[in-house]
Amino acid sequence: MCGIVGYTGKSDALSPVLEGLRRLEYRGYDSAGIALPTQPGEKLWIEKRSGKLGNLEGVLGDAVPKSHSGIGHTRWATHGGPTDKNAHPHVDNEGKLALIHNGIIENYVELRNELEKRGHVFTSETDTESVVHLLSDARKSHNGDLAAAMRDVCKELRGSFTLLAIHSDDPERIVGARRNSPLVVGVGDGENFLASDVAAFISHTKRALELGQDEVVDITPLSITVTDLNGAVLPHNEYEISWDASAAERGGFPHFMLKEIYEQPKAVADTLIGRTHGLSEEITAGIDLKAITKVVIIACGTAYHAGMVGKYAIERWADVSVDVELASEYRYREPSIDKNTLVIPISQSGETMDTLMALRYAKSHGAKIFSVCNTNGSTIPRESDGVLYTFAGPEIAVASTKAFLTQLVAMYLFALHMGRVRGTLSPELDAQLAQEIAELPGKIEQVLETVEPLRELTRKFKDSTSMLFLGRHVGYPTALEGALKLKELAYMHAEGFAGGELKHGPIALIDEGTPVIAIMPTENSLLNEKMASNVQEVKARGAIVIAIGDADLPSATHNIRIPHTHEFLQPVLAVVPLQVIAYEMAVARGNDVDQPRNLAKSVTVE
Numbered sequence: 001m002c003g004i005v006g007y008t009g010k011s012d013a014l015s016p017v018l019e020g021l022r023r024l025e026y027r028g029y030d031s032a033g034i035a036l037p038t039q040p041g042e043k044l045w046i047e048k049r050s051g052k053l054g055n056l057e058g059v060l061g062d063a064v065p066k067s068h069s070g071i072g073h074t075r076w077a078t079h080g081g082p083t084d085k086n087a088h089p090h091v092d093n094e095g096k097l098a099l100i101h102n103g104i105i106e107n108y109v110e111l112r113n114e115l116e117k118r119g120h121v122f123t124s125e126t127d128t129e130s131v132v133h134l135l136s137d138a139r140k141s142h143n144g145d146l147a148a149a150m151r152d153v154c155k156e157l158r159g160s161f162t163l164l165a166i167h168s169d170d171p172e173r174i175v176g177a178r179r180n181s182p183l184v185v186g187v188g189d190g191e192n193f194l195a196s197d198v199a200a201f202i203s204h205t206k207r208a209l210e211l212g213q214d215e216v217v218d219i220t221p222l223s224i225t226v227t228d229l230n231g232a233v234l235p236h237n238e239y240e241i242s243w244d245a246s247a248a249e250r251g252g253f254p255h256f257m258l259k260e261i262y263e264q265p266k267a268v269a270d271t272l273i274g275r276t277h278g279l280s281e282e283i284t285a286g287i288d289l290k291a292i293t294k295v296v297i298i299a300c301g302t303a304y305h306a307g308m309v310g311k312y313a314i315e316r317w318a319d320v321s322v323d324v325e326l327a328s329e330y331r332y333r334e335p336s337i338d339k340n341t342l343v344i345p346i347s348q349s350g351e352t353m354d355t356l357m358a359l360r361y362a363k364s365h366g367a368k369i370f371s372v373c374n375t376n377g378s379t380i381p382r383e384s385d386g387v388l389y390t391f392a393g394p395e396i397a398v399a400s401t402k403a404f405l406t407q408l409v410a411m412y413l414f415a416l417h418m419g420r421v422r423g424t425l426s427p428e429l430d431a432q433l434a435q436e437i438a439e440l441p442g443k444i445e446q447v448l449e450t451v452e453p454l455r456e457l458t459r460k461f462k463d464s465t466s467m468l469f470l471g472r473h474v475g476y477p478t479a480l481e482g483a484l485k486l487k488e489l490a491y492m493h494a495e496g497f498a499g500g501e502l503k504h505g506p507i508a509l510i511d512e513g514t515p516v517i518a519i520m521p522t523e524n525s526l527l528n529e530k531m532a533s534n535v536q537e538v539k540a541r542g543a544i545v546i547a548i549g550d551a552d553l554p555s556a557t558h559n560i561r562i563p564h565t566h567e568f569l570q571p572v573l574a575v576v577p578l579q580v581i582a583y584e585m586a587v588a589r590g591n592d593v594d595q596p597r598n599l600a601k602s603v604t605v606e
């Protein structure tokens with residue numbers, strides 16, 4: 001969703017604010033804007049433009065005033081189209097108070113009606129603008145105390161938000177607040193930062209503070225004060241950011257996505273370190289895995305596909321029934337939950353609103369929560385009983401790649417652990433799986449060494465209107481993930497099917513020349529032959545079949561070989577060529593690979 005940055009300190013603020021926005025642009029990119037105080041008590045200097053950050057940068061020129069503080073925003077539109085007027089920051093009618101926002105203010109219509117009656121003039125269609133007018137009035141009633149005003153305003157808001165505000169009367173101060181939306185503080189030396197994500201300030205400081213739900217933070221260059229909504233001062237929970245600035249840079253690759261695809265062996269290896277022979281007790285703290293009678297995995301998009309693979313592994317290795325649920329649907333059907341239900345939210349960002357809401361629902365109904373997450377200090381792990389962190393590092397491309405692979409291995413690690421605790425794994429299978437899992441990073445490396453011809457082959461299908469993906473067993477979620485990647489990046493019709501389901505309807509989609517990607521189950525597995533028959537069925541109807549597997553399929557038009565592994569682990573290897581196909585197709589079709597249209601990373605609205 002939207003990217004938010006605030007800076008106050010010794011430097012000329014434009015530079016850290018713009019740098020922060022560049023690093024956060026992956027969160028939203030349909031407009032961008034900046035507010036800088038110039039002279040105390042004067043109107044703020046504001047510039048905002050629809051389109052990518054580059055449009056804003058293009059109009060900045062030399063006329064930008066020097067300022068030691070400022071706020072900046074990149075937007076993913078919810079209320080009101082992506083126009084200059086709807087871009088943030090929004091200002092009060094005096095032009096002295098500016099506000100940026102991520103999230104949705106659900107009661108904005110009633111607030112707006114009330115504020116208009118009080119004489120406030122609105123200039124945008126956004127939900128955010130109501131908040132700046134409300135804050136302006138509250139600040140006056142608090143004799144200019146912006147933090148006190150923010151606390152009052154938050155009490156009146158419904159919905160989710162990260163808010164940052166700055167007023168020209170007190171130009172060194174920036175006040176922020178959060179509810180169900182991320183905000184972190186970067187602690188500098190004579191300078192401080194606020195941002196939706198540590199990536200914004202990572203080149204300036206590695207010290208960060210977590211902010212909790214309904215907390216207000218007030219920063220100046222030399223002070224940081226965190227309070228609850230009643231004004232009680234709260235202790236700081238500081239942590240050190242474990243990755244450095246280069247992790248958030250392209251490092252010679254043409255796109256972040258390609259860089260992240262090539263980082264997968266390391267991401268998986270980092271996630272496995274010290275874990276293949278068991279998870280430490282801290283990770284599953286307080287959860288009696290022997291007593292669990294049902295597991296429910298909740299996630300969205302790519303993370304949901306990792307959950308689907310997890311279901312196969314947990315059911316087989318830990319002998320417990322597993323449901324995988326789209327987080328956005330889960331709570332609305334009021335599922336049956338009890339204290340022996342283990343709910344596993346999977347989320348790269350740890351901030352996905354659909355997943356968070358499903359987690360809270362499950363927790364309030366007595367379930368134990370064990371999350372899988374890539375972002376230290378984010379909301380989902382903080383609200384869980386146990387957490388298994390993945391170590392993919394920052395994922396900047398909007399389409400998830402390396403985070404997905406680490407989610408897959410996290411599911412295997414957990415399934416293995418649960419099987420051991422419950423005594424449902426034979427020692428032979430346990431040893432074989434631990435060994436095969438440990439070998440995955442090297443095998444991903446091998447896949448990456450052989451993808452060049454696939455890139456060339458993909459370009460031949462550049463003008464296709466549709467591509468279908470088939471898989472069986474764990475190959476089915478792999479097929480779904482391949483199709484999702486292609487939709488996101490190539491803006492092309494793509495669908496994933498279970499191979500056996502094809503004949504029940506979808507086979508009607510096959511036409512002369514339709515490209516079909518078949519994820520072949522491992523050689524000699526029970527399903528390999530069945531899938532080979534499904535390939536024959538589509539070939540007979542004119543499909544061009546690209547088979548991905550650990551052995552060549554003679555009936556396929558093209559074969560892409562991946563190393564052999566245990567059949568349950570195959571998605572980790574088979575999905576890599578699918579990522580490459582989506583990447584290459586997007587490049588061939590001239591699309592923006594890292595920031596595909598209409599999308600945003602970290603979806604913090606429901």
Ligand code: F6R
Nearest residue numbers: 301302303347348349352399400
């Ligand atoms: C697709 C993609 C999304 C995310 C989904 C969940 O490439 O990135 O489908 O997987 O929005 O995000 P997290 O994992 O942050 O909860």
